[in-house]
Amino acid sequence: MLEALQFLENRGKPLGLLQTAPAEPFFIVVSLFAPIFFYLSQIFERQYSVVIADDDMDDQYLITRAIEETGVAHSIHIVHNGLELINYLFRTDRPDEVSHQPDLVVMDLNMPLIDGFGALARIRGSAALRDVPVYILSTSRFEYDKVKSLELGATDFFIKPYNFAGLKTIIREIFTHTVKAADSRWSGEQSS
Numbered sequence: 001m002l003e004a005l006q007f008l009e010n011r012g013k014p015l016g017l018l019q020t021a022p023a024e025p026f027f028i029v030v031s032l033f034a035p036i037f038f039y040l041s042q043i044f045e046r047q048y049s050v051v052i053a054d055d056d057m058d059d060q061y062l063i064t065r066a067i068e069e070t071g072v073a074h075s076i077h078i079v080h081n082g083l084e085l086i087n088y089l090f091r092t093d094r095p096d097e098v099s100h101q102p103d104l105v106v107m108d109l110n111m112p113l114i115d116g117f118g119a120l121a122r123i124r125g126s127a128a129l130r131d132v133p134v135y136i137l138s139t140s141r142f143e144y145d146k147v148k149s150l151e152l153g154a155t156d157f158f159i160k161p162y163n164f165a166g167l168k169t170i171i172r173e174i175f176t177h178t179v180k181a182a183d184s185r186w187s188g189e190q191s192s
Contacts, residue, residue: 048074048178049100053085053107053119054137062164063106063137066171072179077102082114086122089129098128104178106171109138109145117152124153135174 050067054060060078067074077100079085085107091097105123109116116136123129133155138145146157155177158170 048072048104048175049102050074050076051085051088051100051102051105051107052076052078053080053082053105053111053116054078055080055108055111059108059137059160062167063171066164066168067175069168070172070175072175081111082107082116082119084113085119086114089123090126096126098126101128102132104174105132105134106137106174107134109136109140109149117148120149120152120154133174133178137170 052060052063054063064076064078067076077088079088085105089098089100089102091099107116107119111119114122116138120134120136123132123134130153134153136146136149136154136157137160138157139160140146141159149157156174158174161167161170
């Protein structure tokens, strides 16, 4: 440990209180917590890609605002219906190839052109997008819609709340699960 202090001193870096304080406890604490600080910095620096598929502009705005209030770094792409979602995710010249692979999709069921069920089936039919979390956020209170969404592979189904505080709670829960899933995928990619 003394060699480390001498190295710092020789490099001309100010040591402040370290010149008089015992060196070993400081370096033990730093070495114990360094991996934790590194891990946290990776989580907070990672940018999560989010796609919002909803035809209601007010809902798009509120979902975007709720995501922004999570404090998690993100980029958001908004589409207005299921067809736009499919065209965004898949190449139009080669429909079997993915052009964008987001970390998260938040989708309404009742959309024009292609509804949420059709878009969800297309996403889950793609090997490249099969593991992307897709959350349904709908005004539908029908149990059939929830069951069908989950059968088609939705990660979860939420009924749109009547207030912003409720929406923020749902988005926070979605991001908690998404961050954990992305971290496990990321650590699996790093180890292989």
